[in-house]
Amino acid sequence: MRNLLAAGLILTMAGTIPAIAQDEGDAPLVSGNDAGPPGGSSGGELxxxxxxxxxxxxxxxxxxEETSHQLQRLRKQARERYIDLDERLVDLDSRLSELEESSEGSSSSDKISDSGNSSDSDEKKDGSGEPASYRQPDKVEREAYASIQYLIQEEQDYEAAIDEIYSFLEEYPEGDLSVNAYYWLGELYLSQGKYEQxxxxxxxxxxxHASHRKAPDALFKRAVAHDRADNTEQARKVLDQLEERYPESKASALGREYRNEMG
Structure with missing residues (x-):
């Protein structure tokens, strides 16, 4: 009897063990199903x-883009101001040329009298006296001019160089390098076929700046600009002025060669 009770107890316990094991094995599955996806909140913030x-x-x-547009507008306005000034100077130079031509018929005695009464500054103005002194540039001005030369000679970015020249002339309107800047402005326009400018x-x-070292070269290049613009007669007149004002200059020698090529 006692053995029968023991056997029944063993069987009863054997039937309950799988259920317990199943419950314990299911516990991680329930925990896994309840967990949400990791990192969801961090992804939204990113x-x-x-x-x-x-x-x-x-x-x-x-x-x-707005700042760039404003800068372009300011550069355009500065260029227009200088072009307007240039046009006035060209008109003045034309009037002076007419006066010079009208005075060519005067007697030599009158010329001597005029030259005797003229001041030293007047002689320098027409290039017959000693070279006038110009304000020498400081370090900052030389660096600004060097950047223009770099754009012309190294980068060959002529449009950017023209803009830099106008900015340079606005900052330094008078001085030795300012005359050079005007000359290079003419060279750049000449290379672009903009003969009037x-x-x-x-x-x-x-x-x-008739007494400046660049004046003979500028006068020669004026003749070239007139010739390329199909204004041969005016080109010859300018070459005549070059020969009269600076007969010993290299530009005058170039002018004589150029005249021979013109025919």
Missing amino acids: FFMVEDLRAEVEHLRGQI AQQAFTIVTSR
Whole structure:
């Protein structure tokens, strides 16, 4: 009897063990099904951060475009001011040329009298006296001029060089390098086939700075600009002025050769 009870107890316990084991094995599955996807909240924050950065970049890009537009407008206005000044100087130079031609018939005694009464500054103005002294540039001005030369000779970015020249002349309207800048402005316009603008730039050198070392070269290039613009008669007149004013200059020798090629 006792053995029968023991056997029944063993069987009863054997029937309950699988159920317990099953319950314990199911526990991790229930825990796994209840857990949410990891990192969901961090991904959403990253998305909104990227959108904010994108909006900020677009805003900065708009500001850069607006600033660039304003800079171009200011450069255009500065160029227009100088072109207007150049045109006035060209007109003045034309009137002076007419006066010189009308005075060619005067007697030599009158010329001697005029030269005797003229001041030393007047002699320097027409290039017959000693070279006039010009304000020498400081370090900052030389560096600004060097950047123009770099654009011309190294980069060959002529449009950028023209803009830099106008900015340079606005900052330094008078001085030794300012005369050089006007000369290079004429050279750049001449290379681009803008002959009227080239004549204007060269005229500033020949009219306002006749005693400068660049004046003979500028006068020669004025003749070249007239010739390329199919104004041969005016080109010859300018070459005559070059021979009369600077007969010993290299530019005058070039002018004689150029005249022979013109025929």
